[in-house]
Amino acid sequence: xxxxxxxxxxxxxxxxxxxxxxxxANILLALVIIGVSNxxxxxxxxxxxxxxxxxxxxxxxxxxxxxxxxxQLNLVEENFKQTEDSSYEIKLYDKDVExxxxxxxxxxxxxxxxxxxxxxxxxxxxxxxxxYIDAIEYQLVSSAINNTKVALATMNSDLPLEEVAKxxxxxxxxxxxxxxxxxxxxxxxxxxxxxxxxxxxxxxxMLVIFLVQMIGAEVNDEKxxxxxxxxxxxxxxETHFFAKIIAGNLFVLMQGxxxxxxGGMGLLVRKLLGGNSIxxxxxxxxxxxxxxxxxxxxxxxLVYIIPLTIILMILTFISYSLLAGVLASMTTxxxxxxxxxxxxxxxLLLGYYLSIFASLLKGATFxxxxxxxxxxxxxxxxxxxxxxxxxxxxxIISILINIAFNWLLIxxxxxIYKIGILNYSSKGLWKKMFKALKTxx
Amino acid sequence: MLKVSNISKSYGEFLALDNLSFTxxxxxxxxxxxxxxxxxxxxFRIIMGLLDADQGEVTLNGKKIxxxxxxxxxxxxEERSLLTKLTVKEQCLFYGTLKxxxxxxxxxxxxxxxxxxxxxxxxxxxxxxxxxxxxxxIQFITAILNEPELLILDEPFAGLDPINVELFRKExxxxxxxxxxxxxxxxxxxxxELFCKKxxxxxxxxxVLEGYLSDIKEKYRxxxxxVKGDINTENIKKIDGVLGVIEKSDEFEIKIxxxxxxxxxxxxIKKSKDIAKFIVEEPSLNEIFVSKVGETYDE
Numbered sequence: 001x002x003x004x005x006x007x008x009x010x011x012x013x014x015x016x017x018x019x020x021x022x023x024x025a026n027i028l029l030a031l032v033i034i035g036v037s038n039x040x041x042x043x044x045x046x047x048x049x050x051x052x053x054x055x056x057x058x059x060x061x062x063x064x065x066x067x068x069x070x071x072q073l074n075l076v077e078e079n080f081k082q083t084e085d086s087s088y089e090i091k092l093y094d095k096d097v098e099x100x101x102x103x104x105x106x107x108x109x110x111x112x113x114x115x116x117x118x119x120x121x122x123x124x125x126x127x128x129x130x131x132y133i134d135a136i137e138y139q140l141v142s143s144a145i146n147n148t149k150v151a152l153a154t155m156n157s158d159l160p161l162e163e164v165a166k167x168x169x170x171x172x173x174x175x176x177x178x179x180x181x182x183x184x185x186x187x188x189x190x191x192x193x194x195x196x197x198x199x200x201x202x203x204x205x206m207l208v209i210f211l212v213q214m215i216g217a218e219v220n221d222e223k224x225x226x227x228x229x230x231x232x233x234x235x236x237x238e239t240h241f242f243a244k245i246i247a248g249n250l251f252v253l254m255q256g257x258x259x260x261x262x263g264g265m266g267l268l269v270r271k272l273l274g275g276n277s278i279x280x281x282x283x284x285x286x287x288x289x290x291x292x293x294x295x296x297x298x299x300x301x302l303v304y305i306i307p308l309t310i311i312l313m314i315l316t317f318i319s320y321s322l323l324a325g326v327l328a329s330m331t332t333x334x335x336x337x338x339x340x341x342x343x344x345x346x347x348l349l350l351g352y353y354l355s356i357f358a359s360l361l362k363g364a365t366f367x368x369x370x371x372x373x374x375x376x377x378x379x380x381x382x383x384x385x386x387x388x389x390x391x392x393x394x395x396i397i398s399i400l401i402n403i404a405f406n407w408l409l410i411x412x413x414x415x416i417y418k419i420g421i422l423n424y425s426s427k428g429l430w431k432k433m434f435k436a437l438k439t440x441x
Numbered sequence: 442m443l444k445v446s447n448i449s450k451s452y453g454e455f456l457a458l459d460n461l462s463f464t465x466x467x468x469x470x471x472x473x474x475x476x477x478x479x480x481x482x483x484x485f486r487i488i489m490g491l492l493d494a495d496q497g498e499v500t501l502n503g504k505k506i507x508x509x510x511x512x513x514x515x516x517x518x519e520e521r522s523l524l525t526k527l528t529v530k531e532q533c534l535f536y537g538t539l540k541x542x543x544x545x546x547x548x549x550x551x552x553x554x555x556x557x558x559x560x561x562x563x564x565x566x567x568x569x570x571x572x573x574x575x576x577x578x579i580q581f582i583t584a585i586l587n588e589p590e591l592l593i594l595d596e597p598f599a600g601l602d603p604i605n606v607e608l609f610r611k612e613x614x615x616x617x618x619x620x621x622x623x624x625x626x627x628x629x630x631x632x633x634e635l636f637c638k639k640x641x642x643x644x645x646x647x648x649v650l651e652g653y654l655s656d657i658k659e660k661y662r663x664x665x666x667x668v669k670g671d672i673n674t675e676n677i678k679k680i681d682g683v684l685g686v687i688e689k690s691d692e693f694e695i696k697i698x699x700x701x702x703x704x705x706x707x708x709x710i711k712k713s714k715d716i717a718k719f720i721v722e723e724p725s726l727n728e729i730f731v732s733k734v735g736e737t738y739d740e
Binding site for chain 1: 453486489490491492508511512514516518520521522523524525526535536538539540541583
């Protein structure tokens with residue numbers, strides 16, 4: 001029977017891999033992943049005003065603000081974007097505001113900042129533009145204006161220059177944790193991971209959907225053609241069930257490997273292209289994540305995070321495939337199965353959203369409890385682990401719960417599968433299934 | 442020998458099979474007959490182990506049928522059970538391997554059968570591209586690929602033209618001559634008469650007629666007389682025991698309820714001139730089937 005099991009696994013895998021659609025889909029996936037990883041290079045290849053700086057004319061009626069504003073804007077931008085290359089071109093305009101507005105008519109992207117003296121608040125400022133200004137850009141400009149006011153007030157307070165320099169020097173902040181196991185590197189990792197993890201688990205999400213649909217379609221194909229009767233008259237339902245589950249899981253693991261390979265290829269191409277990002281922040285999440293991991297010596301942490309995540313993911317793949325197999329056996333055609341798989345997808349989606357909410361709602365008991373729930377623990381547990389909300393023990397408990405859940409799915413699911421695969425009528429379906437659950441075989 | 446002993450099966454309140462028993466010896470061709478829903482497919486599924494009987498048992502050569510003996514059984518289902526996305530060769534390899542055959546053996550046997558069924562050109566064609574009749578041929582080929590000891594055929598002639606029925610018939614008879622046990626179901630009684638020595642007629646899961654075909658016909662007292670000539674049908678209809686006279690294109694068919702009525706009919710016909718034909722025939726199986734099933738339905 002073992003050779004028939006191996007044969008069925010082989011046939012099932014071959015049917016999925018040896019199709020022109022599998023090859024075509026993977027070529028397309030590789031192109032998309034490599035393309036998305038290098039989207040900035042692709043965009044710059046087709047040209048555009050990427051290096052054009054934002055022109056800001058300053059009408060300085062205070063006669064003291066221009067230089068200070070220019071310095072402050074550069075400083076604020078450097079702190080925010082972590083780059084010394086300024087994206088602003090700041091010019092002093094020595095005519096009045098009405099004339100300055102004509103500059104906007106000539107170039108609608110131009111902004112004007114007008115500084116006026118104000119007896120109560122030292123200075124007041126007006127920002128003039130053709131239309132809306134990007135919220136972040138406006139935040140930077142308004143911070144620079146406020147800092148200009150403080151700097152101006154400080155200068156006018158007759159403080160010695162050394163004191164003014166001290167005032168503006170950055171403060172060194174030391175961190176101290178009463179819990180000796182805590183590291184500041186871990187803290188920054190948590191922040192990075194909360195942004196990066198949803199991106200990492202997206203392929204997992206995709207593979208689960210793939211797995212569920214694939215097993216459902218295959219079982220229904222054999223059922224609807226009545227080939228199932230010939231198959232089951234030669235191999236036991238158990239052998240058939242496990243063949244489908246093993247083949248499905250091997251396939252998604254292989255597909256997952258291919259996705260990783262395509263991702264690696266994308267990064268390699270990015271490196272070869274020099275990785276010049278024209279879009280601020282693009283690719284920085286993953287790039288800075290890798291850099292931080294290596295620079296901060298956090299690879300030690302990943303030594304247990306990655307294997308635990310992989311174990312949880314494999315167990316969850318198995319859970320979903322078992323569930324898909326059992327549900328597919330109950331349905332009589334692919335359309336029915338598609339309806340039945342919707343709740344499965346919603347459970348998966350719930351896990352995904354909870355993992356995103358986990359960083360926003362720190363310490364939420366509901367999310368912590370949900371991290372133990374099979375089907376979503378593969379997404380939630382690792383997220384909470386990297387955020388420092390749960391420890392390794394909790395993840396190990398999730399793994400054990402997953403193993404127990406899979407065992408129950410096999411024990412009771414097989415009873416339903418045995419009856420379901422040879423059932424061609426939806427009449428009294430649930431009654432038949434509950435009756436099957438009560439059988440001893 | 443296949444031995445089916447007192448098997449019964451219910452689906453809730455519905456009794457699908459009621460105490461069915463029969464045996465099929467090596468070389469025998471056995472007909473399981475009945476209208477739709479009579480319980481034929483349920484019986485086949487129980488024999489194949491796809492369904493558990495509520496009671497009774499099925500043995501092949503004294504051994505309960507399980508996965509240790511299914512490699513020696515061939516099964517053709519009523520509906521097409523082919524995976525239509527596969528090619529003929531892939532399908533044969535798939536089912537053949539599940540029967541425990543080696544790849545080389547499957548290929549050589551498949552080529553031999555494709556040739557015999559006059560479809561060698563379909564070897565690499567996808568099943569879905571074939572006509573219904575040709576799909577049925579491929580299904581039959583996959584069922585006999587393993588030269589089964591027991592062959593179960595559920596409506597094997599569905600969708601076949603007379604030429605292909607003849608191809609199937611020759612193959613089935615050849616297999617029986619080689620010692621295979623063959624059970625098949627059909628609605629077409631002329632097919633049963635072509636092959637079967639033994640039959641069971643099922644009605645609502647219950648056996649209403651069983652035994653050797655020759656014995657059944659012998660015991661069936663109603664006969665048919667075929668007469669060609671100028672006869673007085675009204676006088677014949679008045680004879681006690683005559684069930685009816687049917688006028689056909691160039692002859693008359695007189696239905697009688699007992700062979701003893703033949704002499705009375707003959708005496709009346711002798712009075713007529715120009716009698717070119719007078720033949721007494723056994724009833725067809727179709728008549729027996731309709732009378733058995735019909736009578737019971739009428740009750």
